[in-house]
Amino acid sequence: MAVGTLPRPDLVDTRRATGAREGSRAWRKLVRNPSALAGTLILLVVIGAAVAAPHVAPHDPARQSLVRRFTPPVWEKGGNPAYPLGTDQVGRDILSRLIHGARISLAVGVAAVVVSLLVGVSLGLLSGFVGGRIDTVIMTVVDVTLSFPGLLLALAFVAALGPSVLTIILVLGLTGWERYARVVRAEVLALREKDFVEAARAMGIGTPRILCRHLLPNTFSSIIVLSTLQVAQAILQESALSFLGVGSGSAYPTWGQMTALGRDFVTVAWWLPTFPGLAILLTVLSINLVGDRLRDALDPRAT
Amino acid sequence: MTALLIRRLVRVVVVCVGVSLVTFLILQVSGDPVSLIMPEAPEADRAVLRKALGLDQPLAVQFVRFVASSVRGDFGQSFFHREPAAKLVLERMPTTLTLTLLAMVLATAVALPVGIVSAVRRNSALDHVATVTVFLGQSMPAFLTGIMLILLFGVYWRVLPVSGWATWTSAVLPTITLGTFSAPLLLRIVRSSMLEVINLDYVRTARAKGVTEWLVICRHALRNAALPLVTVAGLQFGLLLGGAVITESVFAVPGVGRLIVGAIRQLDFPVVQAGVFMLAMIVVAVNFAVDLLYIFLNPQIRLR
Numbered sequence: 069m070a071v072g073t074l075p076r077p078d079l080v081d082t083r084r085a086t087g088a089r090e091g092s093r094a095w096r097k098l099v100r101n102p103s104a105l106a107g108t109l110i111l112l113v114v115i116g117a118a119v120a121a122p123h124v125a126p127h128d129p130a131r132q133s134l135v136r137r138f139t140p141p142v143w144e145k146g147g148n149p150a151y152p153l154g155t156d157q158v159g160r161d162i163l164s165r166l167i168h169g170a171r172i173s174l175a176v177g178v179a180a181v182v183v184s185l186l187v188g189v190s191l192g193l194l195s196g197f198v199g200g201r202i203d204t205v206i207m208t209v210v211d212v213t214l215s216f217p218g219l220l221l222a223l224a225f226v227a228a229l230g231p232s233v234l235t236i237i238l239v240l241g242l243t244g245w246e247r248y249a250r251v252v253r254a255e256v257l258a259l260r261e262k263d264f265v266e267a268a269r270a271m272g273i274g275t276p277r278i279l280c281r282h283l284l285p286n287t288f289s290s291i292i293v294l295s296t297l298q299v300a301q302a303i304l305q306e307s308a309l310s311f312l313g314v315g316s317g318s319a320y321p322t323w324g325q326m327t328a329l330g331r332d333f334v335t336v337a338w339w340l341p342t343f344p345g346l347a348i349l350l351t352v353l354s355i356n357l358v359g360d361r362l363r364d365a366l367d368p369r370a371t
Numbered sequence: 372m373t374a375l376l377i378r379r380l381v382r383v384v385v386v387c388v389g390v391s392l393v394t395f396l397i398l399q400v401s402g403d404p405v406s407l408i409m410p411e412a413p414e415a416d417r418a419v420l421r422k423a424l425g426l427d428q429p430l431a432v433q434f435v436r437f438v439a440s441s442v443r444g445d446f447g448q449s450f451f452h453r454e455p456a457a458k459l460v461l462e463r464m465p466t467t468l469t470l471t472l473l474a475m476v477l478a479t480a481v482a483l484p485v486g487i488v489s490a491v492r493r494n495s496a497l498d499h500v501a502t503v504t505v506f507l508g509q510s511m512p513a514f515l516t517g518i519m520l521i522l523l524f525g526v527y528w529r530v531l532p533v534s535g536w537a538t539w540t541s542a543v544l545p546t547i548t549l550g551t552f553s554a555p556l557l558l559r560i561v562r563s564s565m566l567e568v569i570n571l572d573y574v575r576t577a578r579a580k581g582v583t584e585w586l587v588i589c590r591h592a593l594r595n596a597a598l599p600l601v602t603v604a605g606l607q608f609g610l611l612l613g614g615a616v617i618t619e620s621v622f623a624v625p626g627v628g629r630l631i632v633g634a635i636r637q638l639d640f641p642v643v644q645a646g647v648f649m650l651a652m653i654v655v656a657v658n659f660a661v662d663l664l665y666i667f668l669n670p671q672i673r674l675r
Binding site: 208209211212214216217218219220221223224225227228229300304307308311312313314324327328330331334335338341342345346348349352353356357360 | 382386393506515606609620631635636650651654
């Protein structure tokens with residue numbers, strides 16, 4: 069029987085099915101862990117707040133009122149239930165500003181990672197598969213990127229290009245791609261001489277297709293973990309940039325900028341820098357918890 | 372080993388050129404430096420200045436000139452202070468380096484013992500507390516740590532100064548802030564590299580021979596766990612300098628980071644370039660030193 073000449077749809081189907089099963093197993097592992105579950109829930113709340121900000125925020129985040137300024141949180145003496153987390157130095161509602169601030173943090177975090185992924189994965193594939201001089205050049209660029217204090221580089225370029233959300237996304241994305249390039253390159257190097265790649269080539273499949281369909285899927289679990297953790301990192305970096313005064317450049321509230329402005333009033337109103345700072349901490353912590361648990365769940369060695 | 376050394380040396384040179392290129396680019400992407408220096412001058416005066424600064428030359432020529440002068444430590448005059456940019460940076464460098472080193476010492480002093488005990492007594496109460504702390508620490512923005520410390524020690528208890536760099540007491544809070552910034556990662560690496568070696572055969576053999584637990588850990592396990600630690604400590608240095616920028620801003624410490632942040636706000640690009648370049652060079656130098664140390668510490672390479 070000429071089995072060899074037949075297409076083997078059964079093989080393809082099996083692989084897809086295993087993939088789905090692995091995915092749901094990882095998901096079950098994730099939610100069974102209490103800290104990861106808490107992280108997931110907090111994240112959902114933050115994402116919900118960001119998406120529905122204009123609808124869930126109790127007040128207009130930009131509305132000022134000098135009569136109401138420095139209202140303490142509701143549980144302190146002089147607190148007002150209409151402003152549960154108090155108001156800032158010009159009387160804006162802190163809770164509403166926090167809810168709106170979630171937008172920029174999350175958008176920048178995710179978008180920066182997408183940029184890093186695009187650059188890192190393609191350069192990693194190229195570096196590992198083509199090798200030779202291209203590999204040397206790309207790995208040198210990685211070395212250069214690693215020797216800059218990342219925050220400083222981002223700071224300088226955001227300032228030079230003019231502060232805007234897009235600049236921050238690009239700069240954070242272009243300073244964080246090297247981890248993907250390394251992982252993908254290592255994986256490609258380890259796999260490119262394997263039999264299944266040889267077989268694919270013998271079947272006349274072109275290089276781009278081999279790279280994308282046969283080699284890349286092997287790096288998915290590492291990439292998912294790395295990018296989750298990078299979202300957390302990018303949010304921290306964005307908040308640091310805003311804190312240092314080279315943020316989005318707009319009047320739209322961001323957590324870092326709120327913390328920075330609040331720092332000047334810390335002696336009279338502790339809640340000004342504390343709540344936005346805690347919002348960053350909580351969000352980043354949740355992402356880290358989920359990312360760490362994902363790492364365990366997706367690592368086939370740790371069962 | 373010599374071949375490896377040469378390869379490392381070549382890499383350092385290439386990385387240095389890359390660092391110069393990126394630093395050079397900072398000014399290029401900012402638009403027109405001439406209109407930053409004299410925004411309202413007539414075009415004729417601008418042309419004179421452009422020529423004087425060499426900005427009328429092709430980019431490649433400008434880059435070569437930039438590299439040549441930056442090697443000599445010349446980054447041009449600050450747009451604001453009528454002083455060479457390099458001098459401004461160098462004056463503040465000791466402060467930044469002191470802060471960074473103090474933080475590194477503090478972080479190591481905490482992370483090393485806690486990480487070791489955490490690995491040796493795996494799943495003990497201390498290990499769990501350490502793991503939770505690591506998570507919290509890694510998710511904590513450095514400026515929040517700083518502000519919380521200011522609230523506690525400066526506003527609530529009023530025991531420590533919260534800004535400046537005048538006396539040794541003013542170094543306490545910045546050091547703790549920056550130390551907490553780097554300790555979690557360090558602790559995590561110590562723990563995991565200890566865990567990797569602690570159950571290996573040679574460690575068990577040492578125990579079986581009757582070597583005391585203390586010696587087993589320090590002499591046998593730690594020495595082998597130290598290699599990845601050295602590498603990470605080098606990479607940490609770049610991270611720490613970035614953290615120093617934030618810390619200096621929170622506590623108004625007159626260091627390079629604060630200088631750069633101020634210069635960025637004033638669009639004083641020579642100072643930004645000088646600062647970024649010199650800090651990056653320090654990171655390169657530290658990592659090269661770490662590479663060398665790694666080669667000499669690792670008998671697998673040293674004895675080949």
